[in-house]
Every structure is written in structure tokens, then in C-alpha cells.
Amino acid sequence: MGIDHETLVGFAKSWGLFYLIAMAIGVLIYTFWPRNRKRFDRAKNSILDKDDKPWR
């Protein structure tokens, strides 16, 4: 096999760490982006609206 074990483990571990950090930053930016505030508030309250029928 072309890829040996050490390389694979090294890649998996370092890339995994990088990936984790990048993803966390991405999620945080999305979550706290000011323009998203309204959407989230809408979503938060939307489930309490009357929902006896589908909207057409």
C-alpha cells in the first residue's frame, strides 16, 4: 500500500485538529453574525404560531 501507517495517522490527527478549529470558528461566525439575528428570532417564535393547517 502506498500510504504507510504513520503518514495516515499523522495526517488524520493534524488535519482533524485543524478541521475542528476551522469548523468551530465557522459555526460561531454564523451564529453571531448580526444580520442573522432576525431570522433566529423569527424561527424561535415561529413554532408557537397557530399551525393547524399547511400554508398555501
Added chain:
Amino acid sequence: MIAQLTRNERHNALIILGVVGLAGAALGLAGRNDLLGYHGLLIVLFSAMVALPVIRALDAPEPTLDREDEYYDDPIRVGVILTMIWAVFGMFVGVWVAALLAWPELTFTDQAWASFGRLRPAHTTGVIFGFGGNALIATSFHVLQRTSRARLAGQVTPWFVLIGYNLFCLLAVTGYFLGITQSKEYAEPEWYADLWLVIVWVTYFVLYLRTLARRKEPHIYVANWYFLAFIVVVAILHIVNGLAVPISWGSAKSYTIYSGVQDAMTQWWYGHNAVAFFLTAGFLGMLYYYLPKRAERPIFSYRLSIISFWGITFMYMWAGSHHLHYTALPHWVQTLGMTFSVMLLVPSWASAGNALLTLNGAWHKVRDDATLRFMMIAAVFYGITTFEGSFLAIRAVNSLSHYTDWTIGHVHAGALGWVAMITFGSIYTFVPSLWGRERMYSNTLVEVHFWCALIGTLIYVFAMWNSGIIQGLMWRTYNDSGTLTYSFLESLVAMHPYYIARTLGGLLFFIGAVVGTYNIYMTIRGTTAPRAAAGDVPVGRPLAPGE
């Protein structure tokens, strides 16, 4: 129910049932000299049984109203009933196996089908996949439609998903009694049942996406994220872990493609993530919808729910190897699993805290409304269990707890305290409106169920904590001369009182489920309990019909 389908759709349903029945016949024929033959027959009978009401109503008048004006609730109603049937079955078997551990000669001592080793997977599959799975399918259909403000994208498909899934559960459970199992924990069903589940699951996934695509709300409500993650990841887990080579097309037996250490890692990657995405993500979806709905307060922080969603989705996947500490698994994999298990506490507590903070200011409702209290306690147990999970994943703790009843206690704190409680809370929230009733048949019975469930869980969990820790300590106690103090048998004898206590705790929980089933049954029948129970109507606004 069938009248909701057009004639064309009824024909399609019959064609599907015919194909499934034929496949069953083919299996039965190929496996006529094997246990597989029984399952072929079972599939044929099952298809015929489902086909019967369709054939009967084949010429009934077509639906006249525009169906798009209504949510599609028929499959959800059947799903709720199936959920309760599986709950009663699975929990009954649970009490039974618990009793067998305390009194091994209690029942059918010389019957293969009724021995502990065959009943135990029937219990786990019955409650996890039968009860939990049906609850997830039913509530996901309910939440999906309400939050999308759109009807399910299909008329026959939701039925296919629900009934097909139950066929899978039936094949699984009957298989264990017959002696058909892969002995892969929580993935015991054999290759043909696994293949069938793949078909059902992909259909479920497509249905979910197609319905989401029709949504009228621009934003996908967070509960759907959890349901979607549940569907997607369970598909990955199931397919990867289930890869196997059948010994022949006419045999129920197959060999998994993984062996030894690879199999152990794959299996616990599966097993742990089944906990994460089957028993956590989907039920968090319920929590994020039904708890705010019942409390009539929006979720405390929507942002927190997003962060915890991605945290759970990402981190759970790494945690599986904490099941294999001090084993032949490479050390770095164990360490990685431990680290992520501890980190998991953050998103888990974020969810539990979010739920409890939502209730802040509505504690009077929690006091008066057992349904809401079910969900509140579920959030508390979720917090406790995830803390305990991270704790048990630490290598030093695990050296004591692994292989003991502590694990069993942990699992049941999660399964009874979190999964079952949130399910009952959710079901009590939407059953009345689903059948157009003003409220449940009896709120007193909801209270009874609540207290049975809570006390049962506490007895169970405390018994297992005690027995587990005692067991772990006895195994590693040395006397002054440097030899082991206790034989294994002495540790087993010490467990006896706890096994009895556990049986009682389980029995209480089971009784609660039976009471709940009766209550739901009476609600469906449309009667309300005599006015003697008048005092205990929840203080909150009674649910409007159709809500």
C-alpha cells in the same frame, strides 16, 4: 385512512406490497432448509396482512377535499400507537430478563427461545428500535410538517417508511427468538433485515428532504436539523457497520467483513454513535419542539441550540473508542476517544441548560402539568447522563466501571430518564390534538405515569450504581498477602439484592408505560375521564383542537 389515498395510490401500495411479498417468498424458498425460511414466510404473511385493508378499501370513494390543505397525520397516528405497543413489549421483556438475572430458573428453563441470551437483544431492540424508532418517525413527521408549514411530500411513502420500519423490527426480534443474530451489540439483525432497513431508511431520508424543499418558512427550524442528522448519520453507521458476507443466498447466516480489533472499533464507533444520533439527536429534536410548545415559551437561546448542534454532530463521532480502554486497541485511539468524550460535555450541557432555562419563569406550569414535568425531568436526566458519560470515559474511571453494572445504570439513566421521558412528554403533548380531543383522557393517569416512571428510574439507576461500583471494587480488591480477595462468584452473589431492586424499578417503569398506553387508548376512543378528575386540569391554557 385508506380513503385518504387516491385509487392510483392504493394500486401503487398494493404493487409495493406485492413486490415485498414476492421477495419474501423468494427468501423463503431459497432458505427452506434454513431458519431463513421462517423469515421468508413471515414477510409474506406480513405483506398479506397489510394488503388486506388496502384491498378492502380499494373501491372506496376517493378523497374529495384538497389534501394539500391538511397536514398528513394518519401515519403519525398509527406511529404513535405502534410506539406504545413496542414500549409495552420491550419494557415487559426488560423486566423479564431483569428477573431472570435475579431468579435464573423463573421461566421456561429448557426453552431455547426464552433463554436470557435470546431475550436480552429482544429487549434492547424492542425498546431502542421498536419504541424509540417509531417515536422518532412519528414525531419527526409531526414536527417536520408543522415547522415547514407544509404537508408531507408523498401519500404512500410515509406509510412505506413506517410500516417497512416495523417489518424490520419484527424480523429483528423474531430472529433472536429463532437464534438468528450477528451478536454485534445493537446491530444484531442479519444481512437481509439490514438490507431492508437500508431501503426503508433511504426512503425516509428522501421523504424528509422533499418535504423540507416544500417548506413555506425560509429558515429550517433547529429541531429538523437534529432529525436530519439522526436520519443521515444512522444511515452511514448502519451501512458501514452492517457490511457482511452471507454464507449463501439461502442462509440467514453471514460473516461481518471486519474481524478482531477492526471490528471492535467499527462496532463501538457504531454503538456509541447509535447512542448519539439515534438516542440523542432525534430526541433533542423532540425536546426543541415540544418543550417550548408545551411551555408556550420560545426556546431560551436559539443561537446556543445551533452551537450545540454542530458540537454534538462533530464530537460524538470521535468518542466511540472510550468503550475499549485498556484493550488491544492502540493507545492513541483510546486517548482520542477519551478527550472527545470529555469535551462532549460542553454541547450536551448547552442543550440541557437551554431546555431548563426555557422553563425559567414557567415553573408553575411544571408544577401543575405532568406532561411538561416529563420533559423537564428528561432534560435533567440528559444533563446527568451526559456528565456521567464523560466521567465514565476517563480511562481511570473506566478501569473500574467497565464490564460492570455501572454501565447498565448509565445506559438506563439515559434510556429511561432521558429518551423515554422526553418521548412520553412529547406524545402527551400532541396526542390530544392529533385525534381532535381537547385533552388527554385523564390527567390523573398522566400523573400516575409520571411518578411510576420517575421512581422506577431512580430505583433502577441507584441499584445499578451500587452494584456496579461494588462489583468493580470487589474485582480489584487485594488482601495483605497481595492476592485477590474475592472470587468472581462472591461478586456475583453480592449482586443479588440489587438485581431484585432493579427488577422492581423496571417493573414500576413498565407499569407506568401500561398506564400511559391505556390513557392514550381512551383518549383515542374519545371519552374523557369522569369529572372526579376535574381538579387536575393543567393551569395553562388547554390546547386548542388541531394545534
Added chain:
Amino acid sequence: MPEFHRKLERSSIGFVLAIVGVASIGGLVEIAPLFTIDETVETVEDMRVYTPLELAGRNIYVREGCYACHSQMIRTLRDEVERYGPYSLAVESQYDYPMLWGSKRTGPDLARVGGKYSDEWHVAHLINPRDVVPESNMPGYGWLARNQLRTDDLSHHLAAMQTLGVPYTDEMVANAPRDAFAQAFPDSAMADAMVERYGAATNVRAFAGDRNTLTEMDALVAYLQILGRLTDAAHEQASAEVE
């Protein structure tokens, strides 16, 4: 980023891909390297495969769900090593499809139970555990002694495992039903050929003692008696560590 996420969420397909991507990483990182690994599984010369009879016994162990109460994995902890024997090595479950490490010890670990008790003890214990261990809460397995062992499909079993990489020879596959029989009937004409195929260390004897038929009890006892004895690697490593 938010624009991207918004679009992502609009098309739920993208959202799904994101979940798949995020969720797969952990599995890939942990599992993928195990398949290229050489260090995970030690190479030992004397590792042997299960005979057809032992494999059939293993499948009975699987069928009866024994893993629910018995582990087959001795951890690297002092008390476990002293109680059960040298800790388990990865190589010892190299041919275990699936592995039966277990997760719960309602009963003791079985990784090294082979040779610890006599065949008679096992048979009596399996028929009614309380006859030999009065405090036991294990179920009895009386039907194993009554059920004739199914051998006609054993060649299929070996062939499937051969596909998966277990070093069964074609000759072993072809002769599987006969070899299963021979292992419990030492006087039979087929016994020598069987020993030749599977090695001199193979247990060949009447496991369940019943000379009329080959029962499931024969198979299960044959399997239990080989547990921990497929290789001496663990014992060798243990004595090397002492020195």
C-alpha cells in the same frame, strides 16, 4: 460565511452534505488508520484458524447471545491479568468475525477459559450451571446436548471466511463437514486427515461424550476449549515481560 450558510440551508441537500462531512471525520480519523496498520495486529507464526467444529461452536456462542454476559477481552490491568491470565492481544481475535470482546461481565471473562475445566465439567455446567456452581445465575442450555449439529453448510461458512481473508485452504473448505465430524470422533478414519490439515495441536476427542451423534454441545465445548489457545503469543509475551 453567513451568506454561504444561508444558501446551504436553503438547499437542504447542502445541509445534509455538511452533516455528513462533519460527522464522518471522527469515524475516518479513528477507523481508517486501523486498516493500514501493522502495529495493531502483531504477526505471530503459530496463530491457527478455527477448525470447522470450533467455528460451528463459535456460531452457537453467537446464536445464544453469550456475549451479553461474558467478555473475551482481558484488559491490561493487574487484577484482570491475575484473575484471568495474560492480557489479550489483538492477534488473538484476528480471525474473529465478529469479535466477541463483549461489554459486560455478569459472568467471568472467557478469553482464556480453554483448558481450564474438563469437557465433562463444561457439559454438566451448560446443561444446568447450578449443578456445578450452586450460586450461578446462568441459564441452562440443555437443548445443545439434544440438537444434532448442522454440518452440511460448513463448507459455505469456511468459504465465506476465506473470502474475507482467513487462510483456509480449498481443501479445508471442501472437507469442512467431514472434519467437523472427525474432530469429535478420534477413532474415525477421517481423524488423521483432519489433524494433518489443522495441525497436531488440535484437540481431537469426544467433547460431549455422546457417541451416537455429533451435537451442538460437542461444537460449543470444542470452541470453549480452544479459547485463548489459538496462539501462545500472549503467554510468551507475559513471560518475556517478567524476565
